[in-house]
Amino acid sequence: xxxxxxxxxxxxxxxxxxxxxxxxxxxxxxxxxxxxxxxxxxxxxxxxxxxxxxxxxxxxxxxxxxxxxxxxxxxxxxxxxxxxxxxxxxxxxxxxxxxxxxxxxxxxxxxxxxxxxxxxxxxxxxxxxxxxxxxxxxxxxxxxxxxxxxxxxxxxxxxxxxxxxxxxxxxxxxxxxxxxxxxxxxxxxxxxxxxxxxxxxxxxxxxxxxxxxxxxxxxxxxxxxxxxxxxxxxxxxxxxxxxxxxxxxxxxxxxxxxxxxxxxxxxxxxxxxxxxxxxxxxxxxxxxxxxxxxxxxxxxxxxxxxxxxxxxxxxxxxxxxxxxxxxxxxxxxxxxxxxxxxxxxxxxxxxxxxxxxxxxxxxxxxxxxxxxxxxxxxxxxxxxxxxxxxxxxxxxxxxxxxxxxxxxxxxxxxxxxxxxxxxxxxxxxxxxxxxxxxxxxxxxxxxxxxxxxxxxxxxxxxxxxxxxxxxxxxxxxxxxxxxxxxxxxxxxxxxxxxxxxxxxxxxxxxxxxxxxxxxxxxxxxxxxxxxxxxxxxxxxxxxxxxxxxxxxxxxxxxxxxxxxxxxxxxxxxxxxxxxxxxxxxxxxxxxxxxxxxxxxxx
Ligand code: NDP
Numbered sequence: 001x002x003x004x005x006x007x008x009x010x011x012x013x014x015x016x017x018x019x020x021x022x023x024x025x026x027x028x029x030x031x032x033x034x035x036x037x038x039x040x041x042x043x044x045x046x047x048x049x050x051x052x053x054x055x056x057x058x059x060x061x062x063x064x065x066x067x068x069x070x071x072x073x074x075x076x077x078x079x080x081x082x083x084x085x086x087x088x089x090x091x092x093x094x095x096x097x098x099x100x101x102x103x104x105x106x107x108x109x110x111x112x113x114x115x116x117x118x119x120x121x122x123x124x125x126x127x128x129x130x131x132x133x134x135x136x137x138x139x140x141x142x143x144x145x146x147x148x149x150x151x152x153x154x155x156x157x158x159x160x161x162x163x164x165x166x167x168x169x170x171x172x173x174x175x176x177x178x179x180x181x182x183x184x185x186x187x188x189x190x191x192x193x194x195x196x197x198x199x200x201x202x203x204x205x206x207x208x209x210x211x212x213x214x215x216x217x218x219x220x221x222x223x224x225x226x227x228x229x230x231x232x233x234x235x236x237x238x239x240x241x242x243x244x245x246x247x248x249x250x251x252x253x254x255x256x257x258x259x260x261x262x263x264x265x266x267x268x269x270x271x272x273x274x275x276x277x278x279x280x281x282x283x284x285x286x287x288x289x290x291x292x293x294x295x296x297x298x299x300x301x302x303x304x305x306x307x308x309x310x311x312x313x314x315x316x317x318x319x320x321x322x323x324x325x326x327x328x329x330x331x332x333x334x335x336x337x338x339x340x341x342x343x344x345x346x347x348x349x350x351x352x353x354x355x356x357x358x359x360x361x362x363x364x365x366x367x368x369x370x371x372x373x374x375x376x377x378x379x380x381x382x383x384x385x386x387x388x389x390x391x392x393x394x395x396x397x398x399x400x401x402x403x404x405x406x407x408x409x410x411x412x413x414x415x416x417x418x419x420x421x422x423x424x425x426x427x428x429x430x431x432x433x434x435x436x437x438x439x440x441x442x443x444x445x446x447x448x449x450x451x452x453x454x455x456x457x458x459x460x461x462x463x464x465x466x467x468x469x470x471x472x473x474x475x476x477x478x479x480x481x482x483x484x485x486x487x488x489x490x491x492x493x494x495x496x497x498x499x500x501x502x503x504x505x506x507x508x509x510x511x512x513x514x515x516x517x518x519x520x521x522x523x524x525x526x527x528x529x530x531x532x533x534x535x536x537x538x539x540x541x542x543x544x545x546x547x548x549x550x551x552x553x554x555x556x557x558x559x560x561x562x563x564x565x566x567x568x569x570x571x572x573x574x575x576x577x578x579x580x581x582x583x584x585x586x587x588x589x590x591x592x593x594x595x596x597x598x599x600x601x602x
Contacts, residue, residue, distance in 0.1 A: 007349075007353065010353060013379050014379055014380055014381070014549070014551075015549070017267075017379040017380060017409060017551055018380065018549065018550065018551045018552070018559065020408065020409035020410070021266070021267060021409040021410075021551055021552050021559065022552060022559045023552070023558070023559075025199075026552075026557065026558040026559065026560035027441045027442065027557070027558050027560070028199075029198070029199045029558070030196040030197065030198065030199055030436070030439070031196065031197040031198070031199045031203070032194075032196065032197070032439075033195060033196075033197055033212065035204060036204040037197060037203075037204070037210070040195060040197070040210075040211060040212045040215055040434075041195065041215070042215065043089075043090060043091055043155065043215075044215050044216070044217060044218075044219075045090075045091055045092075045098070045101070046090065046091020046092065046154070046155060047091075048091075048155050049155070051176065053176055053177030053178050053179070054153065054176075054178040054179075054180065055178070055179050055180075056085070056180055056181070057169070057180075057181040057182070058083050058084060058085040058180060058181075058182050058183075059081060059083035059084065059182070059183050059184065059516070060076060060081065060083070060084050060085075060182060060183065060184045060185070060186060060512060061084070061085045061086075061087065061170065061172050061180050061182035061184075061185045061186070062084060062085070062086045062087070062185075062186045062188060063086075063087050063158050063161070063172070063185065063186070063187045063188065063189060063448075064086075064087075064088060064089075064095060064187065064188040064189045064190065065086045065088040065090075065093040065094070065095065065139075065143065065148065065152050065188075066093070066094060066095015066096055066097070066098070066139070066188060066190055067095060067096075067097075067116055067139065067188075067497075067498050067501050068095070068186075068188025068189075068190065068485040068501050068504070069086055069088070069093075069095070069186070069188040069485075070093060070116070070139060070142045070143060070146075070148065071116055071117070071142075071485075071498070071501040071502045071504065071505035072186050072188060072483070072485060072501075072504065072505040072508050072509065073086060073143075073146060073148045073151075073505075074117060074120070074142055074145075074146040074148070074505065075502075075505035075506050075508070075509035076505075076508075076509045076512065077146045077147060077148075078146075078509070079509050079510075079512075079513045081509065081512060081513065081516065082147065082151075084148070084151045085151055085152075085153070085180055085182065086148060086151055086152040086153070087152070087153050087156050087158055087172065087174060087178075087180070088152055088153065088154050088155075088156065089155070089156065089157045089158075089449075090154065090155070091154050091155050092136075092140065092154065093139045093140060093142075093143040093148070093149070093152065094135075094136045094139035094140070095139070095188075095190055095193075096190060096192065096193075097132055097135045097136045097139055098136060098139070099214045099215065100132060100213065100214050100246070101132060101133075101136075101216050101218075101225035102132075102213045102214075102216045102225075102246065102249070102250045103216070103221075103223065103225070103227070103230065103249075103250050103253035103254065104131075104249040104250045104251075104252055104253045105131065105132035105225065105246075105249055105250070106129055106130060106131045106132055106135075106249060107129060107130060107132075107135060108129065108245065108274075108387075108388065108389050109129075109317070109495060109496050109497075110128050110129060110299070110313045110315055111125030111126075111127065111128065111129060111130040111134075111135075111279070112125060112128070112279070112292070112295055112312075112313065113292075113295050113296050113299045113313060113496050113498075113499065114130075114135075114496060114497075114498055115130070115135065115138050115498070116138075116142070116498045116501065116502045117142055117502065118292050119289070119290075119291065119292050120145070121138070121141050121142060121145055123138060123141060124279055124281060124284045125279050126278065126279060127276050127277065127278055127279060128275075128276050128277050128278075128279065128315075129274060129276045129389075131227075132225060133225055133226050153174070153176070153178065156174045156175065156176050156178065157174060157175045157449055157450075158172055158173070158174055158448075158449065158450045159173050159174055159175050159449075159450050160172075160173045160450050160451055160453070161173075161185060161187075161450055161451070161452045161453065162453045163453060163454050163455055163479065163480065163481075163482075164181075165455055165456075167181070168183070168480070168481070168521045168522055168601060169181045169182065169183060170182045170183075170184075170185040170481065170482070172185065183481060183521075184481045184482075184483065184512050184515070185481065185482050185483070186482075186483040186484075186485060186508055187448070187452070187482070187483070187484050187485065188485040188501075189447070189448040191440065191486070191487065191488075192437075192438040192440065193438060193439075193447055193448070194438055194439045194442075194446070194447045194449075195212040195214050195215070195434075195436075195437075195438055195439075196436060196437060196438060196439045197212070197434055197436055198241055198242070198411065198412065198434065198436045200241075200411070200412045200413075200414060200415050201413075201414040201415070202414040202415040202416050203415045205415065205416055205417050206415050206416070206417060206432055207417040207418065208417075208418070208419075208429060208430050208431055208432060209430065209431040209432070210431065210432040210433075210434065211433060211434070212433075212434045212435075212436070213246045213247070213250060213433060213434065213435045214438070220232065220431065221233050221257075221431075223253075223257070227253075229253075229256070229257050230253065230254070230257040230258075231257070233254070233257045233258040233259065233431075234257065234258075234259060235259050236258055236259055236430045236431055237258070237259060237260045237261075237262070237428060237429045237430050237431075238254055238258040238260070238261050238262070238429060238430065238431045238432075238433065239261075239262040239263075239264060239419070239420050239427065239429035239431070239432045239433070240254060240261065240262070240263055240264065240432075240433040240435055241264045241412060241420075241432065241433070241434055241435060241436055242264075242266075242434065242435030242436045242437065243263065243265045243266070243267065243268055243269055243435070244269060244385070244386065244435060244437055245269065245386045245388050246435045246437070247263070247269075247435035248269050248271065248388045248390050248393045249390065249393075250433070250435065251263060251393060251396055251402075252390075252392040252393055252395075252396045254433070255396035255397075255399050255401065255402040256396075256399075258401065259401065260401050260402075260403070261399075261401060261402045261403065262403050262405050262420070262427050262429060263402065263403065263404050263405060264405050264407065264412050264420060264422065265375065265376075265404060265405065265406050265407060266407050266409060266410070266411045266412075267378070267380075267385070267409065267551055267553070268375065268376045268377060268378045269378065269385060269386070269387075269388045270356065270359045270378040270382055270385065270387050270388060271359065271362070271363075271376075271388050271389070271390050271393050271394055272316040272319075272355075272359055272362075272387060272388070272389050273316070273362070273389065273391060274316075274389040274390055274391045275315075275391070276391070294312070295312050295313065296496070296499050296502075297578065297581070298310070298311070298312045298313070299312065299313045299317070299318065299495075299496060299499075300491075300493055300495075300496065300499060300577050300578050300581065301578050302318040302321050302322065303317045303318050303321055303493075303495045303496070304321070304493070304576050304577055304578060305321050305324060305325070305344075305576075306321075306576075306578060307325065315389070316387060316389050317387075317495045319355070320351055320352065320355055320382060323347075323351035323354065323355065324344070324347045324348050324351045325347075327346075327347035327350055327351060328343060328344060328347045331343055331346075331347065352381050352382055352383075355382055356378065356380075356381065356382055359377075359378065359382075360377040360378070362394070363376045363377050363394060366394040366395055366398075367394050367397050367398065368398050369397070369398075372397050372404050375404055375406035376394065376397065376404065379551075380550055380551040381549075381550065383555075384550030384551055384553070384555065384556070385550075385551065385553050385555060386555075403427075405420075405422050405427060407422050407423070408423075415432070420432070437554065440554040441554065441557060441558075441566065441569070443461050444460055444461055444464060445459065445460070445461045452479065452482070454476070454478045454479035454480075454482070455478045455479070455480065456478065458478050460476065460479065463476055463477075463478060463479070464569075465565075466564065466565055466568075467564055467565035467566070467567070467568030467569055468486075468488055468489055468568050468569050468571075469530055469534050469568070470484065470486075470489045470525070470530060470533065470534075471525035471529045471530050471533045471595050471596070472489070472490055472507070472533065472584060472587075472595075473486050473487070473488055473489035473490030473492075473504075474486075474490070474504060474507060474508065475523075475524065475525035475530070475595075475596065476525060476530065477524065477525045477526065477527045477529075477530040478524075479524070480522040480523065480524035481515075481522055481523060481524070483508045483511070483512075485501060485504045485505075485508070486500075486504075487500045487572070488569055488570055488571060488572065489533070489534075489537060489568075489571055489572070490503075490504070490572065490573065490580055490584070491503065491572060491573060491577035491580040491581055491584075492570070492571070492572025492573070492577065492580075493572075493577035499577075499581075500577075503581055503584060503585075506585075506588065507584055507587075507588050510588040510589075510593075511523060511588070511593060511596065514591065514593060514598070515598060518598060519600060520598035520599060520600055521599060521600055521601045522597075522598070522599040522601075523593075523596050523597070523598050523599075524596065524597050524599075525595055525596055525597075526595060526596070526597050529594070529595030529596070530595075532595075533595070534568065536573075536574060537568065537571040537572075537573070537574065538564075538567070538568070538571070539574055540571065540572075540574030
């Protein structure tokens with residue numbers, strides 16, 4: 001293990017590592033898959049079947065059938081609102097879990113809390129952390145159970161969404177020529193949806209095979225997402241660009257199956273232990289009704305620094321919070337101790353330094369080659385980047401066929417027809433896998449692929465030009481009967497995305513249920529309510545995107561200045577996710593729906 005530097009030296013190292021990576025082009029360094037790469041957006045899993053355009057009117061149209069659309073759809077059906085139409089770009093439900101079928105794909109959040117509607121469906125997760133195939137199957141299970149399959153138009157992309165004020169209807173058009181008139185519309189288009197490519201000079205000149213991790217080319221690699229070996233790679237030199245959460249999961253199977261694997265690394269991820277295990281069926285059967293809500297709140301509480309008698313999930317997400325709590329409790333026992341922000345910050349920094357020391361030490365215990373081990377050590381605070389948990393990733397670098405090509409924070413130099421250049425050295429590859437992530441900070445219309453045009457012709461992009469503006473992260477003034485499913489401006493619980501979605505489902509179903517029961521033609525956030533909500537969000541000293549000291553990435557606007565727009569787009573309820581969940585449950589249950597105007601047309 002490397003000697004632990006003192007705090008100042010550690011901060012200096014963190015700063016130096018960040019500075020190495022700062023670039024003036026920030027988010028603009030990335031490319032949209034166009035030209036040579038436009039096929040990377042195609043659906044490789046389901047052939048497109050021609051069909052006649054549909055013209056219809058429905059009560060609720062849902063855009064997207066990932067867990068957002070499924071959770072809202074399920075909650076609506078539970079309330080007896082089943083005149084629904086889902087429109088989905090992919091060939092099946094599942095959203096991120098439909099697209100991300102790369103080898104080794106799984107979820108880093110424990111299945112007991114990540115998989116939505118477990119009690120409603122009766123499904124027992126097979127393991128503490130489940131693979132993508134099981135998660136995809138669970139999405140299908142929800143769609144089947146709530147009758148959502150027959151209500152979904154698959155392989156259909158929405159091209160525009162326009163509010164018809166005279167008729168008080170949304171008009172949704174698609175790339176199939178459909179025109180769907182809907183009284184209410186819900187958009188669940190996901191935060192990590194649109195693949196991006198690294199803007200590496202010469203990338204379009206690569207003459208070998210190339211694909212993005214969210215469109216895995218099983219025909220080329222052989223094998224399947226259930227874990228069958230990728231036998232067609234046995235004679236291939238494969239390069240992978242990126243070492244984020246996705247790459248960490250697909251590098252072990254690629255390292256196992258490729259003749260040679262070159263991993264091009266700009267910033268190493270932090271890799272903590274995973275300790276996966278089976279979920280015992282006898283134990284699962286003992287869980288009392290209401291267990292999943294208890295688990296969800298327990299996880300959210302502990303992961304966000306709150307106190308609870310026991311840690312039900314007990315994993316890497318709750319571990320750091322446990323350390324902070326223990327330090328605060330201990331410090332408070334000192335004579336004259338005073339509880340406050342300073343004490344908590346100190347406990348957080350100490351816990352973070354300790355955790356990151358352990359993570360760096362773990363690399364040394366696993367990776368045999370010293371230079372490779374050094375290059376795999378992350379030098380930043382744990383939440384600067386998505387923390388990763390894996391028990392085979394670091395081990396993969398002990399294979400003689402696997403080569404870590406570290407770029408010392410600079411990124412790949414250039415690509416040519418036959419391979420990849422780093423530090424003046426050429427690495428010939430037959431195939432390039434882009435594990436380069438998804439667009440996060442770009443305009444909402446660009447990411448979803450359609451414009452939303454509200455009252456008076458205002459687009460949602462215009463409404464949000466200076467940053468997102470909503471009530472509760474769901475309603476936007478000027479966009480009646482529109483419901484946005486998003487983490488931002490709500491709980492913003494990033495460690496367990498689906499918790500945000502099931503809550504949004506309950507809230508949206510309650511509002512639509514009320515509008516239908518009272519005969520309201522329109523429901524809309526008032527201007528004042530939206531302004532007040534935004535003011536509340538801005539009163540928070542902390543925002544998720546708020547750490548410019550971090551090494552660059554999509555968590556901090558790629559290290560570029562973080563202005564009001566970026567802060568608003570990534571803001572959450574100031575008192576934290578648990579407080580938001582409690583607030584919104586009270587808000588929807590009391591039935592007054594403060595901040596919303598329900599209107600009847602004459
Ligand atoms: P990321 O955006 O996290 O990672 C992109 C990777 O590409 C980074 O390692 C980045 O380096 C690298 N990169 C970009 N440009 C270059 C370049 N020019 N040269 C070399 N490397 C480059 O995308 P992911 O798909 O890994 O993850 C996206 C998100 O998806 C995660 O943050 C997580 O939220 C989610 N996810 C969740 C999982 C789960 O278990 N629940 C599993 C997988 C993904 P750098 O870091 O230096 O920018």
